[in-house]
Amino acid sequence: MSNVIVIGSQWGDEGKGKIVDWLSNKADAVVRFQGGHNAGHTLVVNEEVYKLSLLPSGVVRGKKSYIGNGVVLDLWALAEEIKTISAKGVNIDQNLLSISETTPLILSYHRELDTAREHKLQGIKIGTTGRGIGPAYEDKVGRRAIRLCDIFDIKTLKNKIENALFHHNPIRKGLGIEEIQSDNIVNQLHSMSGFIKPFVKNIWKELIDLQNEKKNILFEGAQGTMLDIDHGTYPFVTSSNTISSQAGIGSGIGMIQNSYTLGITKAYLTRVGEGPFPTEQDNSIGEKLGTLGNEFGTVTGRKRRCGWLDIVLLKQSADICGIHGMALTKLDVLDSFEKIRVCISYKYNGKKYDYLPPTITPADELEKEYIEIDGWNTSTKGCRNFEDLPSNAKKYVNILKELTGIEISLLSTSPEREDTILFKNPFS
Numbered sequence: 001m002s003n004v005i006v007i008g009s010q011w012g013d014e015g016k017g018k019i020v021d022w023l024s025n026k027a028d029a030v031v032r033f034q035g036g037h038n039a040g041h042t043l044v045v046n047e048e049v050y051k052l053s054l055l056p057s058g059v060v061r062g063k064k065s066y067i068g069n070g071v072v073l074d075l076w077a078l079a080e081e082i083k084t085i086s087a088k089g090v091n092i093d094q095n096l097l098s099i100s101e102t103t104p105l106i107l108s109y110h111r112e113l114d115t116a117r118e119h120k121l122q123g124i125k126i127g128t129t130g131r132g133i134g135p136a137y138e139d140k141v142g143r144r145a146i147r148l149c150d151i152f153d154i155k156t157l158k159n160k161i162e163n164a165l166f167h168h169n170p171i172r173k174g175l176g177i178e179e180i181q182s183d184n185i186v187n188q189l190h191s192m193s194g195f196i197k198p199f200v201k202n203i204w205k206e207l208i209d210l211q212n213e214k215k216n217i218l219f220e221g222a223q224g225t226m227l228d229i230d231h232g233t234y235p236f237v238t239s240s241n242t243i244s245s246q247a248g249i250g251s252g253i254g255m256i257q258n259s260y261t262l263g264i265t266k267a268y269l270t271r272v273g274e275g276p277f278p279t280e281q282d283n284s285i286g287e288k289l290g291t292l293g294n295e296f297g298t299v300t301g302r303k304r305r306c307g308w309l310d311i312v313l314l315k316q317s318a319d320i321c322g323i324h325g326m327a328l329t330k331l332d333v334l335d336s337f338e339k340i341r342v343c344i345s346y347k348y349n350g351k352k353y354d355y356l357p358p359t360i361t362p363a364d365e366l367e368k369e370y371i372e373i374d375g376w377n378t379s380t381k382g383c384r385n386f387e388d389l390p391s392n393a394k395k396y397v398n399i400l401k402e403l404t405g406i407e408i409s410l411l412s413t414s415p416e417r418e419d420t421i422l423f424k425n426p427f428s
């Protein structure tokens with residue numbers, strides 16, 4: 001395969017960053033195709049920790065990196081991230097990083113609207129990252145977004161901003177936030193145009209050329225299937241399509257040929273923010289998973305909710321994304337559990353379900369059928385050879401393979417890049 005699409009098969013934070021970094025060894029280019037700096041992808045290389053939100057995880061290996069049109073871009077967040085990553089010795093220049101000229105921008109009024117809506121007392125609270133993601137995507141489909149290419153056209157920029165503010169100012173007034181003058185935003189954007197200009201390109205043409213040359217392209221998804229705007233646990237989702245078919249739309253390749261979709265899957269389950277979570281363990285088991293797995297949000301530092309692996313949701317995700325193989329991560333977090341549970345079906349209002357019914361709310365009591373597997377009580381942390389795993393750990397991995405019917409391509413046993421067991425290279 002010359003193209004690998006990496007997606008999160010759960011509610012995000014499955015370990016996509018680590019796996020993308022590992023796979024990028026074999027890639028000629030790495031592409032982000034949706035989301036924004038709500039993502040937090042962690043890489044650990046020789047004990048050095050890199051936290052990436054906008055930069056594709058291939059940058060650390062110096063691989064050509066692309067931010068596609070499907071991303072929403074906060075220029076100030078990008079500048080900060082480039083500074084932080086450069087300080088760790090990664091040189092990020094226009095030869096390494098290209099950003100699509102049609103990428104919509106996240107501006108100050110998007111961040112402020114996101115926060116104001118989350119702080120209101122009535123209605124549904126989503127528990128967003130507060131980064132302005134939802135409002136920026138709303139402006140994109142509302143055809144009033146400011147795109148990267150717009151900021152260099154001084155003649156038309158002010159008009160475009162006034163058009164956006166024609167929508168935003170009445171909302172701000174209604175929410176009790178001060179209205180904005182267009183000149184303010186124009187000045188903010190002018191102050192960033194010199195910094196960003198060298199990175200701005202037509203990337204779809206470049207990527208199609210790479211595909212035609214049979215180069216290896218790695219598409220790096222953010223969030224996870226259950227946070228997808230169409231297929232996730234709506235309305236407790238992010239505002240983009242996070243599934244594999246977005247890779248083509250969000251980069252401009254159209255039909256991605258010869259591709260392998262790799263679903264990154266945590267050996268248990270976590271979720272940040274509000275929304276249904278059938279296998280959540282709001283008890284000492286969840287606490288233990290959270291402590292051992294260090295389950296705190298990479299972006300907001302919020303405590304992640306923890307629970308057992310949910311095969312129903314995993315199979316749903318695999319079907320929707322056309323997952324060919326899984327990378328199973330954080331197996332080591334289960335090392336000290338006597339018994340490990342896995343949910344295999346749901347019952348709701350007397351009816352059995354092999355998928356999550358879309359009307360389930362956080363308060364709904366869903367009956368869960370679990371199977372219980374014996375733990376292994378031995379450290380697997382850092383294990384690099386499947387044969388060296390304790391037999392119950394091997395059994396757990398094999399049971400997951402059988403229950404899902406999906407091959408396991410990679411197994412991760414610690415945050416460190418090389419603590420990874422390969423069964424099948426998705427690029428081969």
Ligand code: GDP
Binds near residue numbers: 013041330331
């Ligand atoms: P992403 O958003 O999917 O890239 O995942 P995050 O980086 O937000 O969260 C995953 C966390 O788990 C990070 O702190 C990783 O360093 C860590 N991690 C990844 N793989 C493993 C693993 O196999 N074992 C352990 N213990 N930690 C891991």
Ligand code: IMO
Binds near residue numbers: 130224237239
């Ligand atoms: P990575 O790429 C986990 C969640 C937020 C919230 C919901 C909507 O690191 O896996 P948003 O700010 O996107 O409007 O928030 O989505 N969320 C994530 N949860 N991992 C992420 O990204 C997430 N990005 C957004 O917590 O529930």
Ligand code: MG
Binds near residue numbers: 014039040
């Ligand atoms: Mg994350």
